[in-house]
Structure formats: structure tokens, C-alpha cells
Amino acid sequence: MxxxxxxxxxxxxxxxxxxxxxxxxxxxxxxxxxxxxxxxxxxxxxxxxxxxxxxxxxxxxxxxxxxxxxxADKRYWVRIRLGETTSTGDSEGDLLERCSTEAVNAEQIAASLENFLGEIDQIPPMYSALKHQGERLYKLARDGVEVEREARRVTIHEIRLLGCDLPEFELEVHCSKGTYIRTLAEDIGKSLGCGAHVVGLRRTQVGPxxxxxxxxxxxxxxxxxxxxxxxxxxxxxxxSAIMDWQEVRLSSDSTFYLCQGQPVIVPKAPTKGRVRIYDDKDRFIGVGEILDDGRVAPKRMI
The missing domain is CATH 3.30.2350.10 (Pseudouridine synthase)
Incomplete structure (x- = not known):
């Protein structure tokens, strides 16, 4: 057929x-x-x-x-409301609890942010696309089922307070892959003793x-x-997605063998890591990696 x-x-x-x-x-x-x-x-x-x-x-x-x-790393603008926790960690969820925010001020918020810089552990939210025994967590959550989730290590490279109009405030967050901004907002709310959820979120950068x-x-x-x-x-x-990688340019013969799946020797190639690969006509043909013996091996050809 x-x-x-x-x-x-x-x-x-x-x-x-x-x-x-x-x-x-x-x-x-x-x-x-x-x-x-x-x-x-x-x-x-x-x-x-x-x-x-x-x-x-x-x-x-x-x-x-x-x-x-x-x-790749990501960058977000996020608006967070203090004093309310929801089932989803954002304004789409059901209200679970309401607390007073009278004792919270901008200085306390700024100080609390310091605790979330660098490597932190996050427990993924139930309303996420992660799977448990083959089932999406958000589907289980909609059925009223909650399962235990393992904490994941993520990195917050930068977290900056942009503005404060209590009970809401705005942040810019530069973070590693796998970071849940809803979870970050909830954890900030917990650290301030009043709970919180996301009311606005915009991604402003993905990798390059x-x-x-x-x-x-x-x-x-x-x-x-x-x-x-x-x-x-x-x-x-x-x-353009990988322009921060080192590059390798091949001769016509090397291009032929690499496209057949064979590692090749390339003069003056980088000594380690992943590389973007161009043929003898300066056309991008895929990505590769440097082997321990210095040869360039194909990883994903276009």
C-alpha cells in the first residue's frame, strides 16, 4: 500500500x-x-x-x-494577587481560602523574593500536563483526584519586583525550563503568610x-x-533557535558521510558540546555533538 x-x-x-x-x-x-x-x-x-x-x-x-x-530558559511578566488561594493557582480556579493582607507591604514582598533566587524545589501543580500512571494530572484534578508529586529542582535566575498595588504586585521572572509560575506565586504567598494566585501571566522570552x-x-x-x-x-x-551554539562547517565529502550517519573529523572543530552544522554551501543541515575522540557526530539532521 x-x-x-x-x-x-x-x-x-x-x-x-x-x-x-x-x-x-x-x-x-x-x-x-x-x-x-x-x-x-x-x-x-x-x-x-x-x-x-x-x-x-x-x-x-x-x-x-x-x-x-x-x-531553554524562559522569561515572564506575572501579576499576583495576595490573600486568595485557588484550586489551580490562577484566577481560573475555584477560590479555596481568603486571608487578610493588611500586614503585608512592598518591602516584605521584595525581601521574600530573595528566598526564591537560585536553585529551588517546586512541587508541580495538579493542574498541569504532567502524567501519573499514563494519565494527565489536570484530568485527574478535574475528577477530584489528587496524587503525590515529587518535587523538581528548577532555577530562578532573576526575580524582580516591577510594581506593587496591594493586594496585587507584578514581577519579572527569568527561570529555567520546567518552572511553574503558578507554583512560584503560591509559594511566595505562603512565605508571606496570606496565600496568593496568578491573575496575569505573559511570556516575554524563550531561549534566544x-x-x-x-x-x-x-x-x-x-x-x-x-x-x-x-x-x-x-x-x-x-x-536561529540555536545561534548561541558553536558552529561547524563541513567540506562536501564530510557532508556526505555525516548525512549517512557517520561521525567525521573536522579541522579546528570545537572540542566538546553540541554544535550547529553547515555544509560546504553554508546551508544549515542539522545539529551534532563532539565525541570524546574529537569527531563530529550527527545528532539531529534537518
Missing amino acids: GRRSQRGRHVQGILLFDKPLGESSNKALQKVKNIYFASKAGHTGSLDPLATGLLPICFGGATKVSAFLLD FSGENMVDMVTLQAIAEQGREALDALLLPVD
């Missing part, structure tokens, strides 16, 4: 999409994919429906580097990508009316 052809056109590159409020990341992805009429697309880390902001969408070969964006060049849905639909060439002009090159 013949192989079924993929529906859609071959699109290659990365779109810095501004996810709208109230929409799941997957729904946003499907809408963008349909606008591009793309055969293959994926996003690089879910945002809650409550959250807006940077959702890099990878088309075609760019899906092969999306995992590296998943592993900042939110300055994001495209929202309204703009994307308007550009789509100009034709596919205008849409494709919005896309960043595949290798």
Missing part, C-alpha cells in the same frame, strides 16, 4: 507567535498551522489558557530543533527569542490576505 501524502504545503522556519488570552497552546498552534496551510508544525512549550505571549511555532524541519527550545518581534493572530490574518509569500517572510531561519 502506498504512503499517504501529507496534507498541506512544505513550510520551513520559526514564527514568534503571540498567544492570545483564553486559548490553549494547541488550539493556537492549529489555527496558525491552518493559516499557513502547513503540513507539519509544532509549538515549543505550552502556555496556560490564562497566559499570553511568546509561543514559538516551528514549521517543517524546525520541529527537529523545537526540543532545544523546550530546554524575545517578544519584540511577536506576531498576534489579528496581524497574522491580515498578512495572510497578502498571500503566502508575505506569511513566509515572517518566519525566522531554523538555526
